[in-house]
Amino acid sequence: MKNAFAVCFAVVLLSVASVASAATSSGTLTVTGTVESSINLTVESAGGTTSGTGTAAASSDLGNISKFGSAPTGFTLARGASNWTISSTIGVQVVKANLTSTDYTLTAQLGSAPASGITWKLNGSTLSDSAATTLTSTGTYASTGSYSWDIVVADSAAAAAIDNAINFTAASN
């Protein structure tokens, strides 16, 4: 009989305890989105006094250049019979993300028409401001491609600034 009372008392205590337990509440935060494929081009190196390498907008200052002067930093100078050429390289890297493509095509185009008597070349091909020149159609992702860069100055060219921009475009294959 005492046992029966003890059991009943325990049940009463448990019932009271459950009323006094901590309150809880829950909620769910659902997260959605869409991953897009992308590639990213950076200019890793170039002749001249450069800035912005490692980004997509680098610049190179060649200073004052002349046929019988010294070559700008990072360039070599070759004198011809009626012209002279300064030569260097430009390093370009393309990386991919969330993309199954295995290689890319890289083109280059001048930002504006070159000054008279000035010729810009990349990989031996003359650049223009009207059409893109293909530098490679089998570029390797995440590897810096080095492209020869020549600026040919005719002896007849006027002494003036040769400023220009080379616009690179990479497209996944």
Add this chain to the structure above:
Amino acid sequence: MPEEQSCFSGIVASEEIMNRQIAIVLMMVLLAMPASAGRRRPVAPVVDDALSIVFVDGQAADNSLTAAGADAWLDVKDLSRNPGSRERGTRVRRRFGVRVVRNSGTASGTVTITARLQSSDGRTQMRLDGKPLTEAPSVVDAHAAIGAVTLHTLEIEINDAIPAGPIAAAISWEVTTQ
């Protein structure tokens, strides 16, 4: 013989008393049990003091969070690697608020907020306030004041090797009074 009868009847009387006592105790037990376990005795009206969790958009002009009751939907929309970024992978951060309210409207006390990764497509890694989110509950706020909004940052990291496409995950939140 009469003594034996008397004795016999005396035993019967004692068992009846015990049965009554047991019945009384059982009735007390039934009355003390929650209403779901039996018919509730008439009591004074009880104030609903239950807790609710509410999600609040934490980024002005973002509108990426849609709340519905205790649940919410955070759509981070299109994700792609930041142009010019040297980081491996893509990271996106979203700031949002969590408020715990009492249904009674009172704003007193503190709660513990925990969160865990309820489901995931495995295409992302998520961090909440810098801590990796896993299937095990982790304390987000040990002393969140009831009624106040606490801001949290969800960071979603996508590996470059993951193919393009949708991502989905669900984070379960739980609040407990202290």
